[in-house]
Every structure is written in structure tokens, then in C-alpha cells.
Amino acid sequence: MADRAKDNPDEAADFETAIAECGFGFFNLFILCSAVPCLMAMVFSASALSYVMPSAECDLDLSIVDKGMLHAVTYAGMIISAVPWGFIADTIGRRPVLIAGGWLDGFFVLCASLSQDTAQLMAFKFFDGFIICGPFAVVVSYLAEFHGKKHRPYIMLFVGLCVSIGSMILPLLAYVLLPVHILFKVSSMKFRTWQVFLAVSSVPSLLSGLLHIFLPESPKFLMSQGNYKKALDSFQRIYKMNKRKSRESYPVKRLTDPTPDRSDDLDSTGRPSTLKERFSRAKSKFLEGFKQLKPMFSNPYLAISLQVYCLHFCQIM
Template sequence: MSEPSESGDPKPHKTAEHQIGDPPQKEAAADFEAAIDAAGFGMFNILLLVAAVPAAMGTVYETSTMSYILPSAECDLKLSLLDKGILNAITYAGMISSAVLWGYLADIKGRRNLLIVGYAADTICVLGGALSQSRIQLMVFKYLGGFCMSGPFAVLMTYLTELHGRKHRQRIMMMVGIMFSIATLTLPGLAMLILPETWNIQIWTLSLTSWQFFVAVTALPSLLSFVLFFFFPESPKFLMSKGRNREALDAFKFMYHLNSRKPKDSFPIKLLANEVIVPVKKHAKDETIPTELKLPTECVEVQDPENQDSKKSSLRSGFTQLRPLFTKPYLGLSLWVYLLNFCVLLGQNTMRLWLPQLFASINEYENLMSGESQSTSICNILEYSVNRTQSQLEAVTRNDPTVECHVIITPSTYTNNLIVAGAGFVAYMLAGFLVNLVGVKLIMTSGLLIAAGCSIGMYWSSSAASTVALASLFVTMGSISATSVISASVSLFPTSLRTMIVSLEMMFGRLGSLLGNIFFPALMGLGCVPPFLMISAFMLAGCFMAAFLPLKNKAALK
């Protein structure tokens, strides 16, 4: 009986050494899903989730830290209202400008390498921000921080998904959501501990205060992530997609060894399927050179001579993949989804990032007016905050010795932020159960309608308690709606377009966050109603757009 390779058998998953030494009963090559299932779930996955906690914290801290230091840094950095808006927004500018670069690098260099480099670079940027002595320095480091964090922010989810089997993937995504919620809870806790302190340490020409120590502490999660990801393997899915099956098999064996406590050599799968389509070269007599036969066990060095061509081919395939988004039937739907995410994140992230400043003003105003009968309405507080910021900035600018720039920061300044974060955490847990009962569309439209009502309702808020209640409800509903938009868009488009749609959608959402944080302080200078009316209008627009999305509950994925 002749060997399969001589008889022209089309199966290209056996190496030369496998063909020579093995008896006729040969194992079939396993695909990624079979291999990841064989690796099991256990200690490796638990350690991976533990490592993902500081990673999630680092991504949240990068976008949210500025909102907590604005009241404390106001005098040191001579911040105007517009400066505060720019500091809140500039991280998103960095994320937008590097999104395409990181997406390209993630597909070329790998998930793990990008996470290591991204978190290392972010650590340097955060520490640079902590040492900043002027608002321009701080803005530059925050922009660079956003530029660096855009990659890890997107790739973390992909990396975690690719290291779990189908059985556990949905639960892992819920776990990631909980990690992000925990991160938002820890930030006001850190602020309560550090920011009320009156430290002022001189080191050479550097003056370090409590807000700078707070920023430096927020670099720890990124630093920890940078160290921890060295101990984890590259995504085997990525390795298989590049034809590096030997390395992928080593990764599966490492996972299996930790999960089962058995030797790596006892991993049941010895051969991985080829997931790379390599052009098959032929002789004149139509005999196939076994280029593909080496792929299951060896790194694809055979692709190196054609590296330039493969890059051009990759670029062409990228444009080919984009083409359906600019033609019917997906053009109108994709634009609809982009605009929806723009509206939702403009409202959500503007309110979320200005709440610490708003609550600090409420606390300061109440301390100032203690014993007086004047109501703590949002309009009184905004008017007080705008006038005080302007007068203190003018005093500091002209070096008036009679006026001292001073901000009252106490632990209670951040208590309200802790309440809002806690409400968001509880709601996130409930939303996970509700989404299967009532569907994404109803949750999204209801959440946006309630958020729009809460925003405009703040105008009539006459006490600190009612303001906190409305803000908690707004942030909660906005957060759930923003998550629902991403979830909805995944089910609206076919697999080949999903990654691109989510990337472009997030880019438009970040653009909304950037513009919202710049418009908000500009509108605050015009009066009490305009800033809240702007947020309410965008959330209401999002509600109407969500209502007309062609979504069906539990529809099969395309």
C-alpha cells in the first residue's frame, strides 16, 4: 500500500518525520477549538484572570484619573474651566490617533507583546504626568498615555477570549465587565485616602503635592501588568493564524500542565491543523512541494522570502474587508451605529468625568454656606464654581498677594463618587441577568431615555442628595447603554466585519467623549441649563436611534 503523500492525498497536515516513522493509524490534526478544550480550565485561567485585574484597572485609571485631580490641581497648575475640559478629553485624543497603528501591530506582532509594551509605555507616561509642573506638561503626558493605552485597552479583551474555550468565553466577558466596575470603585477610594492630604515636598526643582502622589500611585496597575504578562504565553490563536504551530502547541502544553498538574508531554494533542493558507508551489510534473506539510510543527520561515508580498496582500485584504462597509446593505447601518455610539459616549463620558469636579464644588459650597438657609441647587453650585475658578485664576495670574488660591478637599469630597461607582457596579451585575430576559434593544432604549431625563432633571435638583441620586442613575443607565450598543453592533454585522465595526465605532465614541468634555466647560460659562441640556439632547438622540435599530432578541449570529 502506497504512502498518502505519494498517492496525492490532499490532506497536508503530516510532517515528513511523521510520515516516515508512524504506522498507518495517524492522529488527525486538531483545530484551535479542540486544542483549547483539551488544555482545560483551571489554575492557568485563574492566574490569567488575576493578572487581568490590574490590567483592567490600568485602562480605567488612564481615562479617569484626571477628573479626580482637577479640584486639587486647580491652584498648582492655574487651571481654567477649559483647561479642565482639555485634561479630561486629551486622553481620548491620544487613543483616537493611535487606534489604527495598534490594530495593525496587534495583528503583526502578537497580543502578549503588545500588552507588555503598551503597559510599560503607559507606566512611563503616568509617572511623567505625576512629575509635571505645568498644565502643558500634564496635557502632553496625558495625550501620550492615551496614545499608549489604546492598544492594551482593545487587545486585553481579545487576549482573554483567545485563551478560553467556547464553554467559558461568555462568562469571561462578564468577569471583565466586573473587573472594570471594581476599577471604577477603587479610584474614588484612593482619592479619599490621598488627595485630602496637604503634602508639599521639594526635590531639587520639583514640587510634589498630594495630587501628584495620587497620579503616581495610579501607575502601579500598569507596572504590575507589564511584569505579569511576561509569565503568560502568546495567544495560541494568533500563533496558529501565523502558521507558528510549534509555538502554539507549546502554549497549549503550558496551559494543560498548569490546569491538570500533569507533564506537558502528556497533552493529548500532538498535531495542530494548518490555519494559514500558503500558496502551494508545484513542479513541472504537478508534484507538490511539501511547503504546507511543515506548518503544523514548524515556524513558518518559508513565508519570509515573500514577506513584502504578504504585507501588500494583507493591506489589500484589509481594504477588501472595508469595502462592504461603504456599500449597501451595510453603509447606512454602519453609519447609524457610529452615530449612535458617538451620542451615547459623548453624554456618558462627559457627565462621568465632570462629576468629581461637580461633587467637589458641592462639598466646598456646603461647607461655605453651612448654617445659611440657601438651597444647594445645581445652578447655585455651578455659578459659584465658575466664578470662584475665574477669580482664583485671575488672582494667581497677576500674582495678587492679597488673594490666596485655596481649595477645600476633604475625604467627604469623594464620598459621592464612591456612591455613584457602587451603583454602577450593582447595576452592571443586574444587567447581565436582565439582558437575556428583555433583550439588548429594550435595555438600551430604556437606559438612554432614563439617562436623558436624569440629565435635564439635574436643573431642578435642589439638594446634594437629589443630585447624587440623579447622577448615580445617569451614570448607571449610560454605562449599561454604552455596553449594549457594542453588544448590539456585534449581532448586526457578519463575522468578517465585526472587528472593523467595533474599532470604528469606538473611534467615533471617543471622538464624542473628546468633544463633550470640551463643550461642557464652554457651556458652563454660559449658564446653568446649556451643559445639561447638551448631554440630555445627545442621550435622547441616541434613544431614538437605538429604537430603530433592526435588532431581534436571540437572533442567530451572522
């Protein structure tokens, strides 16, 4: 298909043809490196409290219930925000979610490190889980949408590898920081070693938000929205970085989406739909998505789903 694009430059190319022409190179390495902090941030958000709990238990006078709630609130935030984040990512795009999500999550983790009592720590860890669920889910799609069929199967392998690396770095960080005695005051606020540890754990989220500023929006998402001009611009940018050639030499000049019935994404004048219009359509799809969850709670899917959930739960444990 890539050869067809070279032989017929005026012929509209689909996504797979266009991304194949971009090849694999520096851009792909950069986007993979940019995804590492985001994937690590998920591990840090879910597991950081496990390492600080012995120290925080004394400083905050935590009861058994408090410790259980502190461990649970992060996951509660993740569960509550899972569906809304998908709605947002399919409405405004992957890149804004990765940038805003990274910065917001880093902000809430920093706020958690400033907590002076249990209620503050619990609230900020809830928002930490609520926010990080978005970038973590979106980054997988984002990575896949910048790779062709040849390299796409390895994306999940890369994601699993990064999660494993994060699971190794966090205890090493705890091993280095937590034994060190740190205690200082700023006005009436006291800061201890475990709070410094939490502050350091915000770095992956902040770094993720920063790195994704330098990356374009997913061309696959742009094509699904009917915004072929910006999608072509993204392809040309990838091509330039990978091939070390000018954007004008990119062989694909026109794009087409093979998925039928994309007329809803364009108005009668042919211009790309506005953000308000996309939100309106996405809202109806969001409500429709909840209706589509109904079969999961009926036979034969219920038994199969429970088996998968149980296996995944045991894997995490």
C-alpha cells in the same frame, strides 16, 4: 472533539479541540488575575484627572480651556492609536503589546505625576491615552484566545466586572490620598498630593506589564501565523498548569488551522514567516482595513452606526 484527540493522538487538532484538552484551572485563573490590572489601568487613565483637577487647578493656574484640554487629550490619544494598535497586535502578537504597553503606559503616567506645568501634564496624558488603548483592546482578545467555547462567553462579563471594580477603586483611592496634605521638593521640582495620586495610579499599568511576562503568547495567534510548534508549546504549558500533569502527556501532538489559505504565513521551505515578512503583509492589510471602513459611512450602516455610537456615548456619560 476532545475525545477524538485522545483516540487518535496522531490526528491534527484544530484550536477548539486543543484548548478543550487543556481544561480550566490554575492557568486560567492566573491569566484572568493578570488581566485585572490592565483593565483597571484603562479606567485610571481615563478618569484620574477628574479627581486631581480641583487641586491641580490652583497649583498649575489652569484656565477653563486648559481643564477642557486636559480632559480631552487622553481620549484623543486613544482615538488616534486605536487602529495602529490593532495592526501591531496582529503583526507581532498579543503578549508583546501587553508587556510593552503596560510598562510604557506606567512610565508616561509616572512622567505625568512629575509634571511641573500644564504643557508637560497635557503631553504625558496624551501619550498615556495613546499607549493604554493598545493593551486594553488586546487583553480582551488575549483572554478569549485562552478559553474554549464553554468559558469564552463569560470573558466579556469578566471584563465589564473589572472595569466596574476599577471605577470603584479609583474614587476610594482619591478619598484616601487627596485629603492628605503632601508637599516636598526635589531640587527645583515641587511635588504635591495630586502628583502622588497620579504616581500611585501608574501601579496597575506597571503590574500588568510585569504579570504578562510570565504568560505565553496566544496559541490562536501563533496558529494563525503558521507557527504550530510554538502554539503546541503554549497548549502544553496550559495543560501542565491546569491538569498538574507532564507536558508530554498532552494528548494533542499536531495542530491544524481550519481557516483556508494559510500558505502566505509560510515560505516555500515551510518555515514560519519572519517578522519583516509579517510586517509587509500586515502593512497591506492595514491599508486594506482603512478601505473597509468606507461602508460604515454610507447607507444603511451609517444610521445604525450613529445609533450605536450615541448609545455608547450616553452609557459612558
